[in-house]
Amino acid sequence: MITNFQPDAEIDHEGPVTPYRQLAEILRARIKRGDWQPNRPIASESQLVQQYGLACTTVRRAIAVLVEDGLVFTVPQRGTFVSPPTIEQEPPS
Known part of the structure; x- marks a missing residue:
C-alpha cells in the first residue's frame, strides 16, 4: 500500500x-530526482x-530498506552512498 x-x-x-x-x-524519490549522485x-x-x-532506529530501518533494494550502500565510518545505476535502474533525470 505504498503511495507515490x-x-x-x-x-x-x-x-x-x-x-x-x-x-x-x-x-x-530524492535519489531519483538527483539530489544525490551515484x-x-x-x-x-x-x-x-x-x-x-x-x-534513529526509524531512520536506520528506512536506510535498510534502500540497501535491500540496492539503491544505496553503507560504508562503515563513512556513511551511506547512492549505488551506481544498474541496467534495471533508471538513471536520475
Missing part, C-alpha cells in the same frame, strides 16, 4: 504507511533524524 511519495513530502505520523516506509520512499553520500543519519523528526 514526492521528494519534498513530510512524514505523516497519523497515516496508514509506517514512518520508516514513508522515509524510505521519500529518500528514493557514489556520493546521502544525508547523514543524524541529519535525517533532525530533518524528519524521527528516531
